Amino acid sequence: MTEQEDHFDSNYPRPQFRRARWLDLCGEWGFAHDDGDRGVMEKWFGTPAPFTRKIAVPYPPESRLSGIHEPGFHPVVWYRRELHLEEPEAAGRLMLHFGAVDYKASVWVNGALACSHEGGHTPFSADITPYLRPDGLLVITVRAEDDPHDLQQPRGKQYWEEKPGYIWYHRTTGIWQPVWLEPLPPVAVAEIRWTPDLDRFGAGLTLRLDREPPIGWRVRIRLSGGRPAGLLLEDVCLLTGSELRRDLLLNISNAAVRRRRSLIWSAENPNLIWAEIEILDEEGRVVDRVESYFGLRRIELNDGYFILNGIPTFLRLVLAQNYWPESHLAAPSGEALRREVELAKSLGFNGIRIHQKVEDPRFLYWCDRLGMMVWGETANAYVYSDRAATMLTREWIEVLRRDYNHPSIVTWVPLNESWGVPDLDRSEQQRAFVRALYALTRALDATRPVIANDGWQHAVGDIFGIHDYAPHADMLRERYADRRAIERTLKEVRPHHHPLLGEGGALSGQPIVISEYGGLSHKPEASEDWFGYGQFESTEDLLERYEALTAALLESTALAGYCYTQLTDTEQESNGLLTGNREPKLDPDRVRAINSRPSRAVPSEMLDALIKQEVELRRRKRGQER
CATH class of the missing domain: 2.60.40.10 (Immunoglobulins)
Structure with missing residues (x-):
């Protein structure tokens, strides 16, 4: 480690923007459900009486680690934290920071409304200096509103039904990323x-x-x-x-x-x-x-290649829900975020596609620090309206601003498939929104490629992403062997019946990435509620299919990368390479060896493989001669 790294506290909530003085407010807070939405009228922000329960922040109340563990419908929740500041006036200005509160938040300090924020995955702050008391008493009260039935609200994989099902999970309501205080000078x-x-x-x-x-x-x-x-x-x-x-x-x-x-x-x-x-x-x-x-690096796209620092680079991505059984969207600890990156690297992946959430900045820090390319996504809505478009756009701008500096982020993906724009084929309004998101992203960040909507109908994007859960390797070989085969596949096969090219569209020179494939599941022995795109009784059979599917994509002369679904089991989705508790299902060394094979589409990788093979043959020959 360098001297700079020795003094760099990776537990600080904003590793990209660190000050030495700060006070962690995670831990025990007072808590109350407000199912009747009476709290504002009854002025809960001015009394401790309603807060009869305790919650461990930043774990959502639906989760076990919160100490509440009530996953049913509770659209409004309240938090209260009381502490004493020593010499509050000597601190100068005092900022209160929230990493993320899902979905709407109002914050009172000593009974006065300090700030409000809308957007479940992005940070906000308030200068609370005007509300400080001479005696140092500081009471922070938070009201969070997260309507489970509002399908216009960006919600990602959080289910609108009471229990998880298919590919959707338990909800994450309220505070789910760190809360902290930070003293500031006048400027x-x-x-x-x-x-x-x-x-x-x-x-x-x-x-x-x-x-x-x-x-x-x-x-x-x-x-x-x-x-x-x-x-x-x-x-x-x-x-x-x-x-x-x-x-x-x-x-x-x-x-x-x-x-x-x-x-x-x-x-x-x-x-x-x-x-x-x-x-x-x-x-x-x-x-x-x-x-x-x-990070000093440059991203270019040219002649179908993804080029990093002047070198054609094959993207070996894994889809990461980054969801934990005991804490849902919130990480159980800072160390768990580091471990998630280490596990993906140990399996031979060079990148992660964060799926339908905006991850904790500490996770991105470890991707920066340990070396893991990231496709940055956000939580999507499920229906389209002017209100839905406004909410998503406002939050997406905050995402771009928060994460601009992370060198690990190499691609932006504001929309997954056609989530939130379900009538993309028939609605010019929805197509205009997708194109506008693309243009807005490029306007705010000209350094990274953008895929406006990944995987299904391709409206606009610098990379062409395809989701294809074909169960057999021969199908993938036939569909993606070369550029001509891919063009035929998009026009005639249409994986999962989606018109990927859109109306009158055609492939240009974009890199092509199979941005979802696999989804293979080792069938749980005693579970009736599980999901996968291909089920196997034994882990050996699963590994053989994983190897065959991945090899078929690596044999293509036209692909720029792939993204395997997925890194971990997530609730009833049992198609992870790891269990929900982060235990490997398959031999990590064998998985890493599969993912480390060269791609025929990248000449430099094939040349490196041949050189390594020749070196190994010479080494063995010398050993035999001795």
Whole structure:
């Protein structure tokens, strides 16, 4: 570990934007259901009386780890936390942060409404300084509303029926990501935006303050690499307003940096550039200090290839619901988030498609740190309306803003299949919405490819994603052997009867990814409620089918990648490579060997395989001669 990593607390809720001082508010809170929605009228935000139960935040009340464990319909829930601050006025300003509350949240501090937020997967904050009391008493009350029957609301895989069924799960209501307090100076850093520039070996920095700085204030930026690179840049410049844009070029003439690639991020070599940003007053004193990082990497699409840092790269993705039996969408611990990434890597995958949720930033940190490419998705609605479109768009903008800096995210996917746009073939309005989402995403982030709706009807996208659960390898070979076979498949076969090309559409030069396949299940011995796209009595039979299906896709000369469904069993979906408790069903070494085979579509992989084979043959020959 580098010196920067030694001091980088990965448990901090925002690893991309870290301050040294913060107070974790996770743990025991008062709790109450409000099935009659009386709490606001009865002013529950001003009295402890209704909060007769205890809940462990940030676990949703439907889950076991919350201590409530009531998965039925409870559309409105309340939380209350009381604590005492020492010398509250000495803290300066005090910010209250929520990682995510599903779906609508209102927050009162000492009886006064401090903020409201709508969107179940994105963060929000409130400056609670005006509501602090001289005696230090701090009472935080949260009302969360999550209507289980509102199909216009972005909900992902949370079921609108009382019990889970088919491919939908128990609900996650209320607080499900960390809550914390953070003291701030009068002028503080509000946002950092890194845009890597591999051609010039640097990055563009956009720095935003939460208010105008006084005249004469400056910002100092230090960028460092891992050993032996050390300090790569120190830059001090004048602040002339609340926003600063700066091009930062790394000092790679340092003799300690022997190779440029020692600083470039990839799944195989996840090098990070660590940043320290300090706001200095007119006398040079540090007013605010934030730690961050970015990855130096470039994504290109050309001639059907997905190209990372100038190298054609085959995407070996696995679909991850990131749902835990005991805590639902919330991770049971920070260590569980790291373990999820490690498990996927141990099976030979170089990427994860996070499915129908926006994952905890700490998970993305471990993808950045350990080397795992990510397709970033969000929770979708199930019907279309102007209201549904507005809610999804507003939350998607917040997702793009929160996660822009993570080098692991290599593709954006705002819509899965045609969820939320069910009449895409017949409705020009819905097609216009999909195209608008694509254009909006590209406008806010020009550095990553975008698939507007993945897997079914292809409206618009930089990558062409196909969902195909064909049960036999021969079917996949016939459908995806080469470009001509794929064109025939899209026009004539139409996997699962979906017109993937859309009305009058045609393939252009996009990379083609089988973004869902497999879904194989080892049939549970004593379960009547289970689901998979192919069921097997033995794990050996399952492994053989997994190998055959994956090999068929690797033999294609036209595919840029695949995404296997799925990493873990999730409630009744028993088609994971791991159980819901994260135990492997199949020999991890054998799964990793299957996923590590070269793709015929990527010449460099075939060449590397031939070189390795020749080296191994020579080694064996020398051993025989001895």
